[in-house]
Amino acid sequence: MPEAQPSRRALRRISLALPPIQPSLFFSADFGCLFRGLKQDQGNIHEHEVHCSRERSRAASKIIEEYLMPFIEKERYQLPNKCRLHPDYNFYGDQEQHKIHVDINEWRCGYCRKSFYEEKYLDRHFDNRHYDLLNVSQGKCLADLCGALHCDLVMDSVQKKTKCNPAAAVRNKHLCESLADSCFPVKEGPSSSRLHEFFLRQFCDAHTCNGRQKPFSKGRRKRRSIFFIAMSILVLLLLPLFYLFVYLYQRGIRRGTQDLRRVTESTRKKKPS
Structure with missing residues (x-):
């Protein structure tokens, strides 16, 4: 006898009795991990995003190295750790x-x-x-000091004439004076007091709209590089050798002249009268 085929009503009852199949089961575990990883990476990017200009931080560091550090080294002064001009403050x-x-x-x-x-x-x-490798947890951005350090003068190769903003000038001067107070406390000693006065003249006095004071009025002193020191030592070593060579050369010329005179005199004496 042929097997009895189940009716449509029976098949429908069986399908309703079975648990529903979840669409997520069709995706492999690898794809799930991939999606979770991408989502996590996107979250990390937003979480560790740095709002600090590398270019302006580089300009501020250059100004500190050329217009401030040589004078600090001359005074043999150590910047306090709380000073925002300290090299450790730049996380770049x-x-x-x-x-x-x-x-x-x-x-x-x-x-x-x-x-x-x-x-x-x-x-x-x-x-x-x-x-x-960046330590972004402490938020040490040297570019935040560009207003006080006149970074625009270093970054712009062609100086553009812009209208002075009195409010910005006052704000930058206040920041500049706070740097002078925290980095060079007057009560710390003569060196700190002299550097405090120097910093005000070098950076802070120019934050006005009258155009009289110019930034970096005290100039800059480039520190001698290792190459310059090596060349100086080499010149000092070669200079005595040069004078020795000149001395021997002149001595040889004199001897040659004397020998030539002797030969000439001897030939004259040998001539028959």
Whole structure:
């Protein structure tokens, strides 16, 4: 006898009795992990996003190195740790020290030795590959001091004439004076007092709209590089050798002249009368 086929009503009852199949079961665990990883990475990017200009931080660091640190070293003064001009305040500092300028068109990463044609591509490499080396927890952004340190004068190759904003000038001068008070307390001693006065004249007095005072009025002193010191030592070593060579050369000429005179006199005596 042929087998009895189940009726449509029976099949419907069976389908209703079975638990519903979840669509997520069709996705593998790998895809689920991938989606979760992408979502987590996006969250981390927003969580650790840095709102600090690397370019302006570099300009502020350059100003400190050229227009302030030589005078501090002359006074043999140590910046307090709470001072925002302290080298540790720049959390880009370690990455900047790991830049190797090999040639005019070659920059190299000091961490992984990868080379780039321009410095801006090396900066992007730092942001993408070595971001974990930045200490972003303390929020030390040297670019925040650019208003007090006149970073625009260093960053702009062509100076643009802009209308002075009195409110901005007052705000920048207040920031500048607070840096002088925290980094060079007058009561700390003669060196600190002299540097306090120097900082006010060098940076703070120019934050006005009258145009009389100019920033960096005290000038700058470039620190002697290792190359300059090595060349000086080399010149000092070669200078005595040069004088010795000149002395021997002149002595040889004199001897040659004397020998020539002797030969001439001897030939004259040998001639028959």
